Amino acid sequence: MATRSKRAPLLFRPLPRGSRLLKHLLLIGFGLIMLYPLLWMISSSLKPEELIFREPGLWPSAVTLENYTEGWTALKHSFGYYLWNSAVITGLSIVANLVACSLAAYAFARLNFPLKKLWFAIMLGSIMLPHHVTVVPQYIVFAELDWINTIWPLVVPKFLATDAFFIFLMVQFIRTLPRELDEAAAIDGAGYWRVFGQIILPLCMPALATTGIFTFIWTWNDFFSQNLYLTNSDNLTVAVALRQFLDSSGESSWGPMFAMSIVSLGPIFGFFLAGQKYLIRGVATTGLK
Amino acid sequence: MSESISVPQERAPVTARVPAQPPGRRRRHPQVNVHRRREALTAYVFLAPWFIGLLVITVGPILASLYLSFTDYSLLEEAKWVGLGNYTEMFFADTRFLTSLKVTTIYVVVSVPMQLAFALGLALALDRGLRGLPFYRSIYYLPSLLGGSVAIAILWRKIFGTDGLVNGLLAMIGIEGTGWVSDPDTALGTLILLHVWTFGAPMVIFLAGLRQIPQSYYEAASVDGASRLRQFRSITLPLLTPIIFFNLVLEVIKSFQSFTQSFIVSGGGGGPVDSTLFYTLYLYLKGFKSYEMGYAAAMAWVLLLIIAGLTGVNFLASKYWVFYGDTK
Numbered sequence: 274m275a276t277r278s279k280r281a282p283l284l285f286r287p288l289p290r291g292s293r294l295l296k297h298l299l300l301i302g303f304g305l306i307m308l309y310p311l312l313w314m315i316s317s318s319l320k321p322e323e324l325i326f327r328e329p330g331l332w333p334s335a336v337t338l339e340n341y342t343e344g345w346t347a348l349k350h351s352f353g354y355y356l357w358n359s360a361v362i363t364g365l366s367i368v369a370n371l372v373a374c375s376l377a378a379y380a381f382a383r384l385n386f387p388l389k390k391l392w393f394a395i396m397l398g399s400i401m402l403p404h405h406v407t408v409v410p411q412y413i414v415f416a417e418l419d420w421i422n423t424i425w426p427l428v429v430p431k432f433l434a435t436d437a438f439f440i441f442l443m444v445q446f447i448r449t450l451p452r453e454l455d456e457a458a459a460i461d462g463a464g465y466w467r468v469f470g471q472i473i474l475p476l477c478m479p480a481l482a483t484t485g486i487f488t489f490i491w492t493w494n495d496f497f498s499q500n501l502y503l504t505n506s507d508n509l510t511v512a513v514a515l516r517q518f519l520d521s522s523g524e525s526s527w528g529p530m531f532a533m534s535i536v537s538l539g540p541i542f543g544f545f546l547a548g549q550k551y552l553i554r555g556v557a558t559t560g561l562k
Numbered sequence: 563m564s565e566s567i568s569v570p571q572e573r574a575p576v577t578a579r580v581p582a583q584p585p586g587r588r589r590r591h592p593q594v595n596v597h598r599r600r601e602a603l604t605a606y607v608f609l610a611p612w613f614i615g616l617l618v619i620t621v622g623p624i625l626a627s628l629y630l631s632f633t634d635y636s637l638l639e640e641a642k643w644v645g646l647g648n649y650t651e652m653f654f655a656d657t658r659f660l661t662s663l664k665v666t667t668i669y670v671v672v673s674v675p676m677q678l679a680f681a682l683g684l685a686l687a688l689d690r691g692l693r694g695l696p697f698y699r700s701i702y703y704l705p706s707l708l709g710g711s712v713a714i715a716i717l718w719r720k721i722f723g724t725d726g727l728v729n730g731l732l733a734m735i736g737i738e739g740t741g742w743v744s745d746p747d748t749a750l751g752t753l754i755l756l757h758v759w760t761f762g763a764p765m766v767i768f769l770a771g772l773r774q775i776p777q778s779y780y781e782a783a784s785v786d787g788a789s790r791l792r793q794f795r796s797i798t799l800p801l802l803t804p805i806i807f808f809n810l811v812l813e814v815i816k817s818f819q820s821f822t823q824s825f826i827v828s829g830g831g832g833g834p835v836d837s838t839l840f841y842t843l844y845l846y847l848k849g850f851k852s853y854e855m856g857y858a859a860a861m862a863w864v865l866l867l868i869i870a871g872l873t874g875v876n877f878l879a880s881k882y883w884v885f886y887g888d889t890k
Contacts, residue, residue, distance in 0.1 A: 297694070300687065304701040307759070311708070313727055314717050329730030377612040385598070386605035396612070399620055403819050403869055405845055405862045407619065409855050410626035416637065433615025440612070465604045494711040496822040497842075501850060515712045516826065519719075527720055534713035545707055549700060552707075556763055557770035 318531040325527055341536075344529030348514055348521070349506050352533055355514040362424050362499075362510060363492045369431035370439050370488045371481055377434050378443030379469050383455065399437045404497070412501065422505045427498055431488075439484045442555065446480035447473060483555035486548040490541055511537045631860035636853045648860035659861070661836045662844040665750060666818060669840070673757040674813045678806065680761040685768035686798070699769065703762035714756070715826030719743055722752045743827055746837035753823050753838055764809040771805035772798070800885040807884045811876050815869055821846070841865060 309331075317325045318340050320333045328334065345352045380386070381393055415426040434440060450473065458468050474481075496512045503513055515537055518530050545552065606613070631648055633641040652659045684702060688695055708714050721727040722742035729739035742748045779797050788796065824832065824840040832839030832847070845865070849858025 296687070296692075300698055303684075304698065307702060307705060310717055310721055310727070311704075313721075326725045326730070329727050329734065373611045373615075376608045380605040380608035384601055384605035384608070386602040389605075392609070395616070399616070401815060401869070401873070402620070402624075403815075403862070403865055405819065405842055406627055406866045407623035407862075409630060409849055409859045409862060410623035411619065412850070413626075413637065413855070414623075430615060430619045432611060433619055434612035435615045435619045437612075465601075465608075469608075490707055494708075494822075496710075496712050496825070497846075500825075501846075512712045515716065519716055519826065519829075530716060531720075534716055537713045538708060538711065541707060541711070542704075545700075545704065549696075553699065553703070553766055556703075556766045 314531050315535055318528065318535050320528070322526070322528045325531075340528035340532035343526075344518075344533040344536075347526070347529050347533075348517060352511075352514070352536060355509055355511045356536070358508060359493060359510040359512070362427050363489055365424070365428045366431045366492045367485050367488045369428060370434075370436050370484055373432055373434035374436065374439040374484060375443055375474065375477065375481065376469075377440045378447060379473055381440065382444045382447035383452075383468075383473070384465070396437050396440055399435075400441060408501070415502065421502055422508060423502075424508075426502045427492075427495075436488070439488070442484060443477060443480045446477060450476050479551060479554070482548060483551040486544050486551055487555060489544050493541055627859040627862055630856050631863050633856040634854070635856040635859075637855060638853075641856065644856070648857050649864070651857070652860065652864065658836060658839065658844060662832070662839045662841045665832075665837065665839050666820075666841040669750060669754060669757070669820070670814055670817050673754040674810065674817055676754070677758045677761045677813060678764055678809055680758060681764035681809070682768055682802075682806070684761070685765045685772060686794075688765075688769060689772045699762075699766065703766055706760040706762035709756065709760035710822055712822060712826055715823050718752060718756050718823070719827050722748075744834055746835040749828070749834055749837045753820075753827060756823055756827075757817060757820070764813065767809055768802070768805060771802055775801045803884040804886060807876070807880050811873055814872055814876065818865075818869060818872070 312331055313329070316331050316333050319336050319338070320328065321335055321337050321339065324333070324335065348355075377396075381389070381396070411426070411430075415421060418425075420426050454472050454476075455468050458472050463471070494512065496516070499510045499513050500516065503509055506517075509517065515530070515533060518533060630641065632643060632645055634644050634647075635641040688698055692698075723729075724741035724744065726742075728742065732739040740748065742752050775798065779801075780793055783793050783797060819842055820840055821842040824838045824843050825846075828834075828838040828843075832843050841861075842865070845858050845861045848854045848861065
């Protein structure tokens with residue numbers, strides 16, 4: 274061991290203890306600066322209104338839950354109502370992406386069909402396509418269908434596998450699974466659907482988890498579409514409701530607004546903690562946000 | 563130690579499969595044909611939702627939006643053909659459009675390199691046997707997840723407000739700050755900072771890229787007496803250029819389309835004095851506030867061309883600085 278470390282290349286030679294400690298201190302310090310705004314928001318949401326402006330520090334000198342109770346009921350409906358609206362849209366989007374994208378991914382990864390390369394290229398191209406190029410005609414069609422102020426414009430496209438990112442993610446994953454498994458099942462008489470349902474899907478769990486978590490975060494955070502299609506005060510989602518907060522309360526009631534902002538970030542943070550492994554892997558392999 | 567670094571392995575082709583047909587007009591066995599047709603049919607069934615989506619949600623609207631871009635259309639009246647009118651208005655008459663283009667360009671050109679520099683710097687600091695790597699990685703990655711949300715945009719507005727956190731901290735050291743988001747000189751800067759703050763996602767990609775560099779290269783360089791800096795310049799940086807390129811393309815495309823931050827921080831109008839009027843925000847105001855949908859469609863097409871152009875330029879330029887290992 275001793276000779277090894279002596280010959281270890283310069284870049285990996287362990288730093289002396291002092292500078293290792295310094296490095297950790299710097300990294301922690303930098304992390305603290307990064308997270309300071311978030312921590313400050315949490316602490317501010319627990320302070321009485323008048324203290325928020327006066328205290329840039331993190332430790333609240335007086336703690337109250339008033340902001341939360343006030344914020345929860347500040348809009349037309351209670352905040353739980355908007356959370357539920359967001360949850361419905363997000364839940365349906367997750368199901369839609371899992372089903373539609375895994376179907377398409379299986380075909381691209383495992384089946385042969387005419388023009389496969391062309392379709393695959395088109396699929397990849399559609400990932401890069403800015404949403405704005407299609408949004409105006411989409412809006413017109415959805416307005417014709419009388420779908421404005423319903424959840425359909427937000428959910429139906431996902432059932433049609435328009436989040437092609439996830440098709441790509443799953444294709445990449447399925448390609449790493451040994452084909453021998455498919456072939457063995459086929460020899461035992463399993464058709465394509467069975468191979469898909471009983472071999473591929475169960476092995477795809479990591480990719481499905483990544484898809485589910487990212488769909489959750491993107492849909493939950495999505496402001497552009499929800500703001501566009503949901504304008505009636507009875508079907509706002511969390512993102513749009515928060516914005517109404519900003520408009521209605523102006524610059525006055527920051528406490529309740531911070532409190533509800535924290536509430537809105539809670540689920541994302543929860544998914545982040547639960548699914549970190551899949552998130553990091555998803556980002557590393559495909560460059561998802 | 564060195565075994566722990568995984569090198570991606572191409573899966574060996576499955577030899578049991580039928581070898582490729584030799585060229586020529588040999589007739590295939592009829593059963594093979596039936597089998598192939600069945601497979602193709604199944605594939606199209608699996609792809610059916612995607613095909614419908616491609617047609618109805620993507621290709622159809624793209625073409626419709628191209629048509630609309632040559633018209634005046636407001637949802638209520640029939641579309642009126644105006645030829646290139648929308649496009650000429652944009653570039654020769656509409657100063658707000660040019661402003662939005664300028665603001666967005668500054669945003670992209672300043673924030674993306676800064677963000678990537680932070681991402682690379684921290685990825686290098688975290689690489690190779692650092693204790694607590696998952697912990698640091700999570701902390702630095704978290705802002706990337708939250709950065710696009712309304713809640714964070716609201717927070718930003720408050721942090722950089724006249725009586726916000728930043729001015730509070732500045733006051734402690736005796737400096738009097740300005741209203742960062744209400745001052746046209748600094749408002750865009752706060753949005754740039756918000757984008758830089760979300761460097762975690764490219765950082766994770768850099769970390770994955772760094773792992774792919776074989777350790778033996780460093781060992782060899784070290785034996786030859788190369789310094790750390792030299793190793794970075796001659797090994798790490800060249801081998802990482804494909805990842806840098808990938809991040810660059812991705813972030814440019816993404817940041818050119820930023821919307822939520824500018825919408826919330828500016829209060830929906832792109833102010834103060836249009837200093838945060840992002841391209842997509844102006845498109846939204848045109849199309850869905852004043853219902854000039856033909857004009858918005860034209861803007862969308864210009865956006866598509868800009869993004870395609872930027873990506874193309876990136877790819878062309880990549881020949882001069884991206885190192886793929888197989889080219890001498």
